[in-house]
Amino acid sequence: MAHTGAVEAGRQAGSLRSAVVVNPVKVADPETLRRTVGDTLAAAGWAEPLWYETTVDDPGRGQTEQAIAAGAEVVFACGGDGTVRACVSALVGTEATLAVLPQGTGNLLAANLGLSTDLAAGLAVAVERGRRLLDVGEVDGQHFAVMAGMGFDAQMLAATSETTKRRIGWPAYVVGAVRHLRDRPMRVEIRLDDQPPLRRRVRSVLVANVGRLQGGVTLLTDAEPDDGYFDVAVLSPRTLRHWLALGWGVLRRRDRVPRMEEFRARRIEVTSNRAQPRELDGDLIEPGRTLRAQIHRRALWLCVPRPEQAPDLTEDAAAAAERGEHLVEEARGEREE
Template sequence: MDGGEQTRPVTADDAPPRSAVVVNPSKVTDLDQFRRTVDDALAAAGWPEPTWYETTVEDPGRGQTEAAVAAGAQVVFACGGDGTVMACVSGLVGTDAALAVLPQGTGNLLAANLGLSNDLAAGLQVAVERGMRRLDVGAVEDRHFAVMAGMGFDAQMLRDTSETTKARIGWPAYVMGAAKHLRDRPMRVSIRIDDRPPLRRRARSVLIANVGRLQGGVRLLTDAEPDDGWLDVAVLTPRTLRHWLAMGWALMRRRGSVPRMEVFRARRVQITSNRAQPRELDGDLIEPGRSLTAEIKPQSLWLCVPRPERHPDLSMDAEAAAERGERLIEEARRE
């Protein structure tokens, strides 16, 4: 399904929606306590009790999400890391059910773009306030991503970042993973943007983005919009440590152009490398390969977002939502 009716599946004027929670139990320290907190907060907001589904190694969330939608869920909460969220996205594409993110892992790239970090209260509040936006998603074969796909350095960084370090210090752990590969040799790539002649580059990484923010709140692509019908393609070509430092400084300051980065727009992009490369979707590693092909599926995912839901920055009002969410949880505990 590419597109759909431009009406919300659930509005503030509707009855409280039926919901489901798809949770990765390995990402939650105390699942029983976590479940009580979510159930009680939704009850305090007037929502019916949600149905719970646990992910497995064999099915990280897509099958559970599809089952929840088939059973009538109007909002599906994804509770876990990037892999859980990505699986839920694939299960919701083209439906009228909405995705709400309750981040519990250490990466959470979509949550970072929503300004949610690992804040359970904010994630719950964003859902119960029913700010919803219909987003584009990217499709890679039968899988989907809401934020970005990548090939090369970015996936190497994810692969070589310790889970233990991520759990201890959070997103800065990725800096340590990245440092291991700053001097690696570039890949020779051919990049075909839609039907144009292929571009040939010696690149360290090629990113295909629907939304522009990386971990730690760094805005890689300032013009990337989540519902404009386009993918933004960033080709990173640093060759020396000085190049990396200049690029990092420019991204932090975010004034003017970023050196050693070219940006293109596409509805379909095909990347082919001279050798197999690590690859990732929404911060979750997939199998290595010599190519990565992605295409846009416009307006195909409903997402619960902080209000105002039409703001270009999906994280607008997230901090205030977190404060309201804390009050919701406290109210639920008193009842």
């Protein structure tokens, strides 16, 4: 059976040391989570994981640094976008590997791995030891693995309530988006590496390492997580008709999407005529007039569905979910014997 091979692979890897950095606010049943994770890792031959809870003052970076100092080789980020991003910041440039156990409703990194809030799938991906060394972006000393944004995308996040997200999941972001479709555009100057600046009237500028949005929608089809470049999307719809054309173009994955320009760069600086909301990996940061991003090449080890070098990070995600269910069931059976 497929899950047996995964368990044996884990045992051959030795008694791996791991840690779980969990946001307790995002977890409905902490006891079940802890038991499931511990039993599954034990069945795969891993040591008992260390556990750290995030706090309001520290959403995960300090806890991840503690885990690394304690010898953790794999750090499970268990929470929403903020938890994952905090863990990323601590793991950049280290040999420890990030594994995602998404518990939030709009987790961007999980979406780009093809993972939902399926705990079993996240565990299977980690246990099977598929790893990939990813580029990481930096804005104002803060890191992101997926995407930085300024303008409409951050407005949408700010307008989406936690209550609505818990009730209906990622479609809640559509509700937030509708509230800002008719907002006025911003005037921006965009500098890409050492090229002359571009001047535009836009609704949003997205600086992406990988290309999927909430709900798994692919915005940038050519974005690769380890090519040393950002893929930049400049969105300039002004009317409802423009928005519909842009959305339809994205959904149909046309080579050219109406009202969207695409660029590539290692460094990007966006300066607006007024302060704008900003976000990193679906997590709001302080508003500002400037979004200045630089890329760190191959700076983060990430557990990914196999095969590790597939162009799309979601490769094998559905099969990994099935193997994960077998893995969890086997672990549960061993505990009950």
